[in-house]
Amino acid sequence: MNDRSGRTHKRAEMFEGLSSLGTRLKAKHLEEAIESARQGDYLEAAAKFGQSGVSPGQQLLHTKDLAYAFYKRALTHQSDMNKWRAIADLETALQFPSLPRSLRSLVQQRLTVVRKGSDVEIRKFDEAIAQQFDRRASDIELRGEFLRQFGLSQANRSPKVDGVDEVSTVGVYRWVGDANRDEQWSQLIRKFKKGDAVLPAFFGRILAEHVRATSMCNTWIREVDYIVPVPAAARRTAERGINILATTAQHLSSRLGVPSRTDFLKRNQGSERSRFVGKKALACQYAFSQKMAEEIRGRTVLLLDDVMNRGHTAGVCASRLIEFGCSRVVLLVLALAESSLQSSRHVRQAES
Numbered sequence: 058m059n060d061r062s063g064r065t066h067k068r069a070e071m072f073e074g075l076s077s078l079g080t081r082l083k084a085k086h087l088e089e090a091i092e093s094a095r096q097g098d099y100l101e102a103a104a105k106f107g108q109s110g111v112s113p114g115q116q117l118l119h120t121k122d123l124a125y126a127f128y129k130r131a132l133t134h135q136s137d138m139n140k141w142r143a144i145a146d147l148e149t150a151l152q153f154p155s156l157p158r159s160l161r162s163l164v165q166q167r168l169t170v171v172r173k174g175s176d177v178e179i180r181k182f183d184e185a186i187a188q189q190f191d192r193r194a195s196d197i198e199l200r201g202e203f204l205r206q207f208g209l210s211q212a213n214r215s216p217k218v219d220g221v222d223e224v225s226t227v228g229v230y231r232w233v234g235d236a237n238r239d240e241q242w243s244q245l246i247r248k249f250k251k252g253d254a255v256l257p258a259f260f261g262r263i264l265a266e267h268v269r270a271t272s273m274c275n276t277w278i279r280e281v282d283y284i285v286p287v288p289a290a291a292r293r294t295a296e297r298g299i300n301i302l303a304t305t306a307q308h309l310s311s312r313l314g315v316p317s318r319t320d321f322l323k324r325n326q327g328s329e330r331s332r333f334v335g336k337k338a339l340a341c342q343y344a345f346s347q348k349m350a351e352e353i354r355g356r357t358v359l360l361l362d363d364v365m366n367r368g369h370t371a372g373v374c375a376s377r378l379i380e381f382g383c384s385r386v387v388l389l390v391l392a393l394a395e396s397s398l399q400s401s402r403h404v405r406q407a408e409s
Contacts, residue, residue, distance in 0.1 A: 083109045087116075094122035099129035103146065113152035120153040121160060128164050129279075135171065135314050136278040143171055143314070159351045163282060166316040175311050182258040199259075200227075200266040207241035212393040218368040220375035221360070221388045225274050227267050230364050230392035237397045246364060246392050252297025260391060261308025264361075268313065268389070277387050282356040284310050284317040287363075287374055288324040288343065306361050315359070321349050322374055336369050343370075345377040354382030359389055366394040 090105035103126045116123060131146035147168040151161065175183070183194035190197050203209060210229040218224055231243040249256040268274040286306040294300045303319050310317035325342050345353075358378055362371050365388075375386040 083111070087111055090126070091119045091122060094119070094126040099126040100133060102126035103130040113149055114154060116153060117155075120155055121157060124150040124153040124156055124160060124164070128160075128167070131167070131171075132279050132281075136275065140171060140174075140314070144168065147171065159354065162352060163356070167282075167314070170310060170316050171314040173311070174314075178258060179261075179308060179311050182262070186262075198266055198270075200263050200270065203241075203263070209242055210237075210240060212395055214393075214395070216365060216368055216390075216393060218365075218375065218388060219372040220379055221368075221371060221386050223273060223277075224365075224368075224388045224390065225267070225271055226365070226390045226393040227263060228392050230394045231397065232394065235396050242392065249301055249363065249391075252299050252301060254299055257299075257301055257304040258308050260305050261312060264305070264309050264389060264391070265312035274389070277357075277359060278313065278315070280357045280385070281315055281359045281387065283321070283353075284313075284315050284359045284361055285321050285374075285378070286317070286319060286361045287370060288319070288322045290324055291326060302361060302363055305363075309361065318352075320346055321353060321358075322346070322377060336373075339369050340373050340376075343373050343377055345381050347381070350381045353378060355384050356382075357385040357387070358383050359387050361389050363391045364394055365390045365392070 086105045086109035090102045090109060093099070093105060094102035102123065106123055106126070113120075113123070127146045127150040131143040131150070134140075134143035134146060147164055150156075150164045151168070156164075186197055186199060187194040190202065209227070210231075212226050212229050216224045216226065228242045229240075230246050231238045231240055233247070235243075237243075245256060245259075249260065268278065284306050286302040289300050289302060300319075303317075306317040306319070309315075323344050323346055325344065360371060360374055360378070365371060371388050371390075375388070378386055
């Protein structure tokens with residue numbers, strides 16, 4: 058063998074060795090990705106799968122775990138306001154073959170709402186707000202402006218609701234007979250409950266800003282799969298001409314990029330207003346749509362309510378979700394019903 062052919066042979070052996078080493082390294086990254094996904098370390102799993110160089114469409118094993126890892130990383134990108142990376146990860150998740158129908162539906166719904174972004178109604182609302190303040194809509198924090206102009210009473214008690222992991226309330230609601238009933242927030246809530254068609258857009262934006270500004274709520278964005286509004290009685294919706302809470306949930310959905318689902322929970326016909334019935338009777342008014350059980354299993358839900366007094370309605374709704382496999386429920390409420398007397402008493406107790 059002459060020197061030239063010897064060198065060629067050695068070079069071929071070197072390239073073969075490097076190729077073999079690269080193959081082993083890729084296989085190692087794939088194994089680590091699968092193991093990380095199984096252990097719930099989804100960010101690491103998605104990163105390792107990317108390093109493996111394997112195409113999602115070629116991966117026939119552990120596709121559910123790996124696709125879910127990309128879905129969870131997309132939620133992290135969303136919370137960091139990185140829309141395009143979130144979309145890329147959601148698209149990758151859908152490339153894995155033979156995904157369970159419920160997971161494919163979950164990813165597709167998220168991808169649809171993230172791609173869509175703010176709809177026409179929301180853009181018109183934001184333009185109106187911008188004109189009112191004579192600034193760009195993106196420069197205005199409506200919640201902060203409301204606080205500066207009108208103040209916003211904060212609840213002086215920490216609500217606990219059975220079946221709910223965490224509760225966050227934006228403000229306080231004073232009943233009509235309360236000494237402080239004319240607080241601006243309480244007036245808006247009353248108009249909202251009467252069916253004012255403008256207020257769902259207003260409250261949708263306030264709620265979105267509250268979620269992003271509140272540390273506890275901000276962690277939810279990395280976990281929440283669906284927004285589920287407490288269902289309204291059909292009679293009340295007919296009287297108002299609008300399902301106010303479901304419409305608010307749609308506005309919140311568009312702003313947060315989280316799918317809103319009104320088909321999980323339903324309220325039975327002839328239901329009485331919740332504050333007029335006991336807890337047992339209230340439990341009979343709400344049901345879960347059983348055909349949706351596969352969709353809710355293992356998911357985290359943000360339950361949305363307008364006014365909470367005792368928390369019984371939210372508790373019943375949470376229990377229905379959990380009965381059918383929901384893994385975690387967090388509750389977001391526009392207002393916690395509290396009298397001025399209650400507020401004063403709680404403040405005195407806190408100071409003593």
